[in-house]
Amino acid sequence: MKTGFANIVSGQGSGQANTSQPTTSAVSPISAAEAQAIVAAQNIQYREEQGEPAGNKTSLAGGGIVLKQYAGAQGIDIIKLTPKPGNKVNITVQNGSLRDGQAGETAPISQNITVDR
Structure with a gap:
């Protein structure tokens, strides 16, 4: 322990590698098939x-x-x-x-929810 403390003080570290890594919350992309299933489960009409x-x-x-x-x-519904x-x-x-939002004419967002995949 004395040697480890001396190494830290002298800038040589403790002799042990720092193995901790920041955790990331990776998310997987949504496929068209999965998107359609999620939308259907929420009773949102999509055809x-x-x-x-x-x-x-x-x-x-x-x-x-x-x-x-x-x-x-x-008109176009956008999900x-x-x-x-x-x-x-x-x-x-x-x-x-209206017209897929062209000419600055878009409908307001009528639904905004977060659900389980």
């Missing part, structure tokens, strides 16, 4: 249609995904799923955004 809106099933930075569906005349630590996912829904 795949022929002629899907541009950007449907687009991956987002951080492992998220966007699901889009047509909602009436020029964004973002993975969170602790095996959670945040879901935001914009119902009926």
